[in-house]
Amino acid sequence: MAIVIGSGAGGATMAKALSESGHDVLIIERGPAVSGSDAYLQYANVDAGIRLMRAFCLGGTTMVSGGNALRCLEEEMKGYGIDLSTYYAAIEDELGVKPLPDHLIGPGTRRLMEHAIDLGYPVSRMPKFIDPDRCCMDGLCAFGCPTDARWSALSFILDARANGAEVVTGQTVDEIIVRHGEAAGVRSGSRIYQDDLVILAAGALETPRFLQQLSLPTTPLFADTFVSVGGVLPGIGMNKDVPMGFYIPYDGGIILPHYSRPFQSLLNEAGFSVAEEDIIGMMVKIRDDDDGSVGEVIRKGVTVGDAERLIDGATHATALLTGAGVDPRTLVSAPLRGSHPCGTARIGVSVDTNLETTIPGLYVTDASVLPEAPGSPPILAIIALARYAADRIGR
The missing domain is CATH 3.30.560.10 (Glucose Oxidase, domain 3)
Incomplete structure (x- = not known):
């Protein structure tokens, strides 16, 4: 079984990809499952000097996104030996990415x-x-889409479920368990979930806290x-x-x-x-x-x-x-x-170019790994990086 912490763009992408390749997958999401029209109720913004935006729910912040699908940091990633061009093209085709008509x-x-x-x-x-x-032009994309016209990570979660993945909502992971120097599972309250493959995709404001518990390096925001x-x-x-x-x-x-x-x-x-x-x-x-x-x-x-x-x-x-x-x-x-907290577990510092930490079996696949501020919507980049990492697991 692979344990995925978080169900936003990075977590849902990994859950889908791993379930398709034969892994048993468990997704643990701290927020509830909600309809598109109620997603705005799950904002969990943080006043940190400026107001940082995020949402806790199944599908994560993709549930309150503007539906923007710009490629970002494509050339910068090549400097790390990561070519995302084929991943971007495949994702754009799959999600029907087109300029607004x-x-x-x-x-x-x-x-x-x-x-x-x-x-x-x-x-x-x-x-x-x-x-x-399907777009109803209500101007409320960032509050949730009542007609589900805008893609969200829920579609990938549904695909993962169809492949046998289990989804747990309303449950916070407290600790990543490491045994003999390798990932061994997670603890949520008194419950222990054991596995040697853990995908950390809790978002750039939560992921570094897990890494800090493990004395792993984190990076500025x-x-x-x-x-x-x-x-x-x-x-x-x-x-x-x-x-x-x-x-x-x-x-x-x-x-x-x-x-x-x-x-x-x-x-x-x-x-x-x-x-x-x-x-x-x-x-x-x-x-x-x-x-x-x-x-x-x-x-x-x-x-x-x-x-x-x-x-x-x-x-x-x-x-x-x-x-x-x-x-x-x-x-x-x-x-x-x-709008896009990121960069707190960067490629080249917190994770290697496969998005794996120095603890074997522990990967990070959310906006934390972005090496530079994108300055534009990063959802497509997060999906592309997660698929890139999924292709390298088990090689």
């Missing part, structure tokens, strides 16, 4: 996209793992820090747009259309009485510095370099918003958040 480009997104193109920005439509025929900037454009209706329908790369990160739920209250506090449909916004997401740490307390701040990248991106976003018709007096910015 024209009929799912909402009015606010379209207005910003057309203005950015007119100004000569390098605009690309966001590749998505969203079934366009990235989080793809982002800021959302918005203002008033009466009747634009961006609150119903499929989020992040296009992206603009810039030196330091990417800029995307984004309706942030805090905008309305921020505008009301600033003296503007507006409805949700009267607000338009953009997100600036940066490749941030690794100044974060995970221990008894989780900390993630903003370095001078981070601030410069955020200001640079926000300058572009503000220009695009005002050019699209926003009254500059109404511009507000939401508090800083980190």
